[in-house]
Amino acid sequence: MRITNSMLTSRALRDLQANYAAMAKAQEQVSSGKRLNRPSDDPADVQQAIKVTGTLASISQYLRNIGTAQMTATAAETALSGASDAVQRLRELTVEAQNGTLSATDRTAMAQEVQQLSDQIVAMANTKVGDDYVFSGQKTTTPAFANAAAPYGGDGGPLNARIAPGITIATNVTADVAFAPALAAANQLAADLAAGTPPAAGTLTAIDAGLDALLGARTRIGAVDNRLTDTQTFLQSSQDAATQLLSHLQDADMASAISEAASRQTTYQAAISINARILQQSLINEL
């Protein structure tokens, strides 16, 4: 084959450009730390990366939802345990009031404490998280009990938390189930004592039933809390896996990217120095 000068120069230029482009590509990977810098770098992996990024966003959203639900559960748990303490005290007062040696005046005095305890139970039932009543079902802007004598103002609706893809759980107990029995017993006791009479027969049973209702509610909230924690652990491990997958998809393998860049650079330098020498050679120089 006849070799001409333009063949040599155009090939030299082409090869230098190709080397330079490969060097730029390797440099881009090293400096951005990313294997995928534009959709065409690997269309399938880019698609996958977009999906995984979406999954990660939804996982952190679910974790946030769980956080909110845990906050509500903690507040509910605190309220229920506060109410239980109050009911325990009611029980002590009932036993004390049943003592026949007490005078009517003594009982009236006790009635005041009972009334306070009953107010305390109402306050606990009207616990709010943020602007929302926790024990009013879905009527979150209505207090469970307007006062100790008022009927339950909420409904039986669930407060749902979306805690994982496709999983929604009711995180609340309603005051009509949890607080109403104890409150009714407290009201009855307060009425009896205020009238100076000993507590009616069955008061203790009613109070115990009230305690049981509170305990039952605490158990339910505890179960919700456990479920939230379990789901949280599960989501966190999914999050780790997705983060790893994303990193695998889009992060450059630094060791190989750097060695690629270095080897491209060596090739490029060699090509420059050889071309600079060879392209100068010609018989013309000898004329």
Next chain:
Amino acid sequence: MSNGWLGLNTALSGLRTSQEMLDIASHNIANASTPGYSRQRAELVAAPPFSYPAFNRSGLPGQLGTGVTISSIDRIRDVYLDQQINEQQALDGYWGARSETLATTEASFPEPSGSGMGSQLSAFWSAWEDVAANPSSSATRTAVLTQAASLAARFSRDAGQLSTQVAGVDAQVRGTIGDINDLAARIASLNRQIQGITVSGDHANDLEDQRDQLVEQLNTLVPVQSVAQKDGTVQVLIGGTALVDHDTVRTMGSVDDASGHALPTWPTGDPVDVTGGKLKAYIETRDVTLKGYQDSMNTLARQIADQVNAAHQSGVDQNGDPGQALFTYTAGEEAATLDVNPAVGTDPAKVVVATTSATPGDTSIAARIADLASSATFGTGSQTPADAYASLVGVIGADSKQAGEMQGNQDLVVQQLDNRRSSISGVSLDEEATDVIRFQQAYQASAKVITTINEMLDSLMNMV
């Protein structure tokens, strides 16, 4: 019997020819880097010999040579190779234009990243999740409206980028038609000059080089057939219709289609049959590829707006009023015109979360909207919104990657052929340097002959 004068003339032809050969070498060297230049070679032949005029032939043997002459100066060129290069140039032009255009389009979709449409979608669904978790907080409701507005803005931005691209490619179509006409005019003008030289019996080497190069450039724009004519001109045909015939040009024009996009036509109004080259790449990318991306964006925008609106309108807002559409759009350009319904505006109370205002803790509407994120009813009808967007980006990436790779391959093919042509037609400085030495020596030798004959004549004179 010969005389001394004939020898002088013979030596003179040697001097002249050597000088001309040096001129040709010098022309070749001067044009060693000229694009499209073919090296030129002179055909040297012995000059017509001289027969002794005698009634009876003397005893002298045969005819006596009268020196050397140049019969023609030709350019060294392989016509078959030219044809192949022209065909490949059309493909190179096609993929080059396509990859350039799609690389620009791709740059408008900087994925994977935390700033693309994908993350906007996530943020929008998240805002609904937050409302579902804190239904009565006006902060989360405001966040829903803010995210809805940024999602709409993102759609219009991306759609706007695509329209800008389409407009840019349309301008390229118009520009390419102008370039084709310009090249055709220059080819016609060269045809005229070449014809003038050819009829007088000469070879218009340099003009033909220039013209062939223009035909090659024309091929990158639109595939043409060039048919050599006897008078040295070429007829340039596009799909059987002559663009250039001798020195006349059939100027290409354009008509606008329904979307206002230029389509090339002949002066008769007939469409030009464009089978490749940049022109086809631009038309196809504009009318098929980018149009497809726009359609996907519009479909996704419409589906999201419709489904969110349907859910939003099935509940009541915080004031107890029936829910209104959250998004508005204009049919046909859904992505570009997507916006938050002005009737909802920035009023957080108008965000619909519940089915009745009596139960603010009921978040079923918010949950229904948040569930759309994983509902496979978008895009092709079996994709989630994020999947639909991801597959659009995937298609954009794959198109751009394919065009880039094809262009790379095509570049190699053209380079290979160009190399072969360079091997045949290119100037080798070593060859020319050799010629310079050869004809310098030939010149010196002829001069020496003249000196010698001169001395011989001198000796003759001195005898007198």
